[in-house]
Amino acid sequence: MRDHGLPLTGQQGQCAKCGSCTAVCPVYRVTGRESLTARGRLHLLGTELAARPSAAYEDLFAQCLLCGACENVCPRHLPIRRLTVEARSRFSFLYGRHPLRRSLVRTVLARPVLLERLVKTGLALERLPLIPRDSGLRLKLALLDGEPAAGPAAQQETAIEPDTAAAGIQYFVGCLARYLQPSIAGATRRLVRRFSGSPTVEPRAQGCCGLAAWSAGDREEAVRLAKQNIEAFESSTGPVLTSCVSCFAHLKKYGELFSDDPGWRERAEWFSRRVREFSAFMLELDPAPVFRSPGRERILYHEPCHLRFSGENREAPPALLRQLQGAVIVEPEGGPHCCGQGGLFYLGYPELGDRIFSRACEAALATGADVLATGCSGCLLQWRTGLDIRHAPVRVLHPAVLLADCLDNDS
Ligand code: SF4
Ligand code: SF4
Known part of the structure; x- marks a missing residue:
């Protein structure tokens, strides 16, 4: 079994089977199924089934929101999300590069309602083709590989503000604000300029944060996207603002992607220390806006x-x-x-x-x-x-x- 360079931690064996995670798991609350909890999955990881996972076994690991509620209460402080993602990553070798994507494709083809629903949400759906192929947003919206994506020139024209300012607040825009709901990016720019007195600066080379790739078990792609973003902001200093809190949470963890590469880990940790979430950034201004x-x-x-x-x-x-x-x-x-x-x-x-x-x-x-x-x-x-x-x-x-x-x- 290929492990994609991930450490096989064996930490699943440290589970105390106390059940604290079960009580807080949103999936367990609606299904009542032990096999869909952290305790259930950690048990499965230690069985022979892990060596030859079936599609049903793989499916159990896909039915996790990666919300982190279980980790928050685990008395053994087990890295449950990381163990789940590592398991997904290993299954992908056996069942295709993106097992979750294959599952999504099956579901969406059988029940193609998601984009119909989105039409009513006020999102700028005509911008869908602008979402690049390596954006996690394509996965979230079930845009399959056959869907069109605009060329790099069109993306440059519409994606982010041109870098006209020599100095300003570095802004990691994130895929939703960048491609599908530009009103979020516009509002963020407006508020930052109004209350800090500085414009935002948006490096063109920035990309998807990589959270979706990481969640799907595609560590290689998550590392590639992290490197791209670290390099995009390396020529500047000072805070890197982001208006998406999920991007924020992932950008803050970039160092964990480079546990086996001290050079990149140092660059990643420096980048992560600079990352500020939009609300915190606004409240740190003096005076805080009212x-x-x-x-x-x-x-x-x-x-x-x-x-x-x-x-x-x-x-x-x-x-x-x-x-x-x-x-x-x-x-x-x-x-x-x-x-x-x-x-x-x-x-x-x-x-x-x-x-x-x-x-x-x-x-x-x-x-x-x-x-x-x-x-x-x-x-x-x-x-x-x-x-x-x-x-x-x-x-x-x-x-x-x-x-x-x-x-x-x-x-
Ligand atoms: S991370 Fe997964 S197992 Fe843990 S509480 Fe959330 S849904 Fe349940
Ligand atoms: S809370 Fe932690 S130790 Fe307790 S059953 Fe869940 S994973 Fe195991």
């Missing part, structure tokens, strides 16, 4: 799992929303809920994703929110499509878009 809401809107902040369980920067996004005077910030009963998107998970297992989403949606609607704000590209897509299907009159916005709209009330 906004005025046009009415007494009820705003629900949806906390993305990637941020919630990353251990960093949890407080900043809701704190920035509280700078919006006149608005009422509401919270779902029972605390934050997983929305069931999980990067590629939703495409592979839409029914399961819908069941997880339904729980989150019920709690969200009970707050009477007018607006749901979230900074993760995957969560934004999930909430837009899910609320649209339910005809719920709740606007789903990235916090930068919500706050930039409020600037107009001040002028």
Whole structure:
């Protein structure tokens, strides 16, 4: 079995079988299946089945959101997400380079509703062909290999702002804001310039953060994309701002991709130390910006799992929303809920994703929110499509878009 250069840690054998992970797993909550929990998978990794994994075995490892809830409570501090991704990576040798993609292709072909749903979300779908072939967003949207992608020239014209400023705030735009929802990038640029006094600088060579490739077990591609981004920002110093919290969580972990390469690891860790999430960046300004809401809107902040369980920067996004005077910030009963998107998970297992989403949606609607704000590209897509299907009159916005709209009330 080829291991793609990944260390076979044997850490699965350290599981205490305590079940703490089971109690918090969103997939277990809706299925009740032990084999779909961290404890169940770690057990399977230690059996003979791991040497000759069947399609059914592989499928069990694909049905994980990589949300990190289990890691957060594991008393043995086991790197459950990494073990799951490493397992996916090894299966890919036996079952095709992208097992998750094959699963997605099967599902999407059998149930081609995803793009139909997206048509109603207000995304600039005519921009779909602009998404390059190596963007994780293509996977998330189930754009298959046969779908058109624009050539490099067209991408350059539309993707990011030209680098006209000699100095400014370095901005990692991320695929959703770059290709499909440019209003997020526009709002971020506007807010940064207004409150920091500096324009954003957006190196052309930046690409996808690589989270989707990593999640699918394609470590080679994740490393390639990480190197591309590290090099793209290496000629500058100072903070690298990003407006997507899932990109943020992944960019912060670039060092882990180079455990066997000290030179690149050092470059990756330097880059990661520079990365700032949009809300934290805004709150670090002196004075921190204050906004005025046009009415007494009820705003629900949806906390993305990637941020919630990353251990960093949890407080900043809701704190920035509280700078919006006149608005009422509401919270779902029972605390934050997983929305069931999980990067590629939703495409592979839409029914399961819908069941997880339904729980989150019920709690969200009970707050009477007018607006749901979230900074993760995957969560934004999930909430837009899910609320649209339910005809719920709740606007789903990235916090930068919500706050930039409020600037107009001040002028
Ligand atoms: S990462 Fe999330 S979905 Fe996967 S096993 Fe852990 S809690 Fe369950
Ligand atoms: S919480 Fe950790 S130690 Fe306990 S069963 Fe889950 S993976 Fe094993």
